[in-house]
Amino acid sequence: xxxxxxxxxxxxxxxxxxxxxxxxxxxxxxxxxxxxxxxxxxxxxxxxxxxxxxxxxxxxxxxxxxxxxxxxxxxxxxxxxxxxxxxxxxxxxxxxxxxxxxxxxxxxxxxxxxxxxxxxxxxxxxxxxxxxxxxxxxxxxxxxxxxxxxxxxxxxxxxxxxxxxxxxxxxxxxxxxxxxxxxxxxxxxxxxxxxxxxxxxxxxxxxxxxxxxxxxxxxxxxxxxxxxxxxxxxxxxxxxxxxxxxxxxxxxxxxxxxxxxxxxxxxxxxxxxxxxxxx
Amino acid sequence: xxxxxxxxxxxxxxxxxxxxxxxxxxxxxxxxxxxxxxxxxxxxxxxxxxxxxxxxxxxxxxxxxxxxxxxxxxxxxxxxxxxxxxxxxxxxxxxxxxxxxxxxxxxxxxxxxxxxxxxxxxxxxxxxxxxxxxxxxxxxxxxxxxxxxxxxxxxxxxxxxxxxxxxxxxxxxxxxxxxxxxxxxxxxxxxxxxxxxxxxxxxxxxxxxxxxxxxxxxxxxxxxxxxxxxxxxxxxxxxxxxxxxxxxxxxxxxxxxxxxxxxxxxxxxxxxxx
Numbered sequence: 001x002x003x004x005x006x007x008x009x010x011x012x013x014x015x016x017x018x019x020x021x022x023x024x025x026x027x028x029x030x031x032x033x034x035x036x037x038x039x040x041x042x043x044x045x046x047x048x049x050x051x052x053x054x055x056x057x058x059x060x061x062x063x064x065x066x067x068x069x070x071x072x073x074x075x076x077x078x079x080x081x082x083x084x085x086x087x088x089x090x091x092x093x094x095x096x097x098x099x100x101x102x103x104x105x106x107x108x109x110x111x112x113x114x115x116x117x118x119x120x121x122x123x124x125x126x127x128x129x130x131x132x133x134x135x136x137x138x139x140x141x142x143x144x145x146x147x148x149x150x151x152x153x154x155x156x157x158x159x160x161x162x163x164x165x166x167x168x169x170x171x172x173x174x175x176x177x178x179x180x181x182x183x184x185x186x187x188x189x190x191x192x193x194x195x196x197x198x199x200x201x202x203x204x205x206x207x208x209x210x211x212x213x214x215x216x217x218x219x220x221x222x223x224x225x226x227x228x229x230x231x232x233x234x235x236x237x238x239x240x241x242x243x244x245x246x247x248x249x250x251x252x253x254x255x256x257x258x259x260x261x262x263x264x265x266x267x268x269x270x271x272x273x274x275x276x277x278x279x
Numbered sequence: 280x281x282x283x284x285x286x287x288x289x290x291x292x293x294x295x296x297x298x299x300x301x302x303x304x305x306x307x308x309x310x311x312x313x314x315x316x317x318x319x320x321x322x323x324x325x326x327x328x329x330x331x332x333x334x335x336x337x338x339x340x341x342x343x344x345x346x347x348x349x350x351x352x353x354x355x356x357x358x359x360x361x362x363x364x365x366x367x368x369x370x371x372x373x374x375x376x377x378x379x380x381x382x383x384x385x386x387x388x389x390x391x392x393x394x395x396x397x398x399x400x401x402x403x404x405x406x407x408x409x410x411x412x413x414x415x416x417x418x419x420x421x422x423x424x425x426x427x428x429x430x431x432x433x434x435x436x437x438x439x440x441x442x443x444x445x446x447x448x449x450x451x452x453x454x455x456x457x458x459x460x461x462x463x464x465x466x467x468x469x470x471x472x473x474x475x476x477x478x479x480x481x482x483x484x485x486x487x488x489x490x491x492x493x494x495x496x497x498x499x500x501x502x503x504x505x506x507x508x509x510x511x512x513x514x515x516x517x518x519x520x521x522x523x524x525x526x527x528x529x530x531x532x533x534x535x536x537x538x539x540x541x542x543x544x545x546x547x548x549x550x551x552x553x
Contacts, residue, residue, distance in 0.1 A: 097383035124292030
């Protein structure tokens with residue numbers, strides 16, 4: 001199999017909203033002053049090696065989630081090409097889907113169902129053997145600190161942090177070789193965040209997985225990522241190892257620069273700044 | 280064969296998930312069942328009361344059976360249509376649509392699982408209503424061709440599945456109002472298909488429209504088999520159009536859905552939770 005897990009080559013995604021006689025028609029190309037076009041991902045190119053943990057850092061609305069959706073086959077790029085282990089995400093969609101999984105910032109579940117019911121739904125979608133999937137699900141959930149009594153109760157009774165852990169367990173259960181983590185630790189307490197980070201490192205070690213991680217957490221990016229792309233207004237403004245990125249910025253006040261210094265220096269904004277480009 | 284086995288196994292994911300949801304939303308299911316039973320009783324009582332309403336002599340037992348068949352058949356068809364057409368709006372509401380669409384599952388497989396669930400769920404639901412209604416009315420089905428009735432119902436399910444698949448694209452295209460639009464389709468079918476009255480009661484200009492509705496053939500076929508003990512040969516005139524329209528509606532529905540999915544992926548509509 002190809003040594004490059006992911007190749008993003010000039011990917012561009014624009015969203016249009018237009019109107020006809022005052023009625024909003026999302027998806028319509030702009031024809032007048034009232035219509036709006038947003039370029040969420042703008043000529044983005046990078047590649048990720050097999051077994052690498054690749055970070056994508058950006059403020060809210062910078063295009064991170066759109067980029068993840070393009071890789072995850074949930075959006076069709078307007079321009080450019082994205083391939084996963086040599087398979088084009090648009091033309092060979094089904095084969096790509098078998099190789100990937102994604103954890104989004106909002107834990108998307110059937111909230112009335114239990115973690116086990118949700119995980120079994122995932123296992124069946126990926127045609128896993130039900131008996132071994134059930135066993136694995138319990139192991140993974142226990143490992144992420146979810147106790148037996150919670151496994152069979154509705155997810156709506158769990159905290160957001162716990163729900164996010166179940167989302168991560170669900171992704172791990174299907175053993176993807178490319179895992180897309182879209183701010184997976186947002187909203188987790190420090191202990192849970194640490195559990196998830198350890199699990200990510202372990203997944204890379206034990207399952208030969210490649211991981212693309214978007215995050216707001218500088219410490220997390222520094223700790224987990226082999227390389228990081230900084231994205232701003234849909235464009236990659238820098239891409240290097242954490243050390244390489246820090247070397248781009250001069251020492252200030254007698255201390256070594258942090259990734260936050262790098263981000264501020266390159267984009268002129270903080271990571272918490274709100275954007276308008278994506279939800 | 281292996282591929283078929285794989286698709287059947289994967290389609291079971293939707294059957295199991297939907298029955299798990301029924302189990303977890305049991306309170307809502309009870310409310311819906313009670314409503315459906317009361318609705319069926321209310322409509323059937325119109326037949327029972329017709330002599331008192333009109334003051335004229337009426338074959339009450341025939342009228343009760345006529346309305347009961349209409350109520351139950353429509354309930355079954357509406358449940359099938361609803362289960363299939365709300366496949367997308369339900370996932371939007373739960374926020375799981377992106378997860379399901381990202382899984383390596385053919386849309387045909389997803390539809391298959393959803394349809395199997397909808398037919399089984401519809402049959403169970405309708406059977407419960409029939410049992411309760413039978414307590415209230417003296418129903419004589421000794422002369423009915425039950426096998427013929429089941430055949431007509433299953434043939435009619437095909438068309439309703441196809442229409443449900445087509446309607447399910449609406450919540451994909453119109454995130455806020457798509458689900459309500461599917462209700463409009465149901466309402467029009469209810470009006471024109473002769474659920475509670477023969478289609479001849481409609482204005483003349485609506486007759487050709489009524490003949491385009493598969494529900495018209497299901498209801499006429501069911502009444503012929505249950506009220507007039509029509510044999511299988513004479514039911515053929517209802518079964519054949521239903522099978523043909525089903526064979527047309529299902530691939531057409533899949534094509535429409537495929538187009539809708541591509542549109543949603545081009546415009547970013549999967550993301551919105553509506």
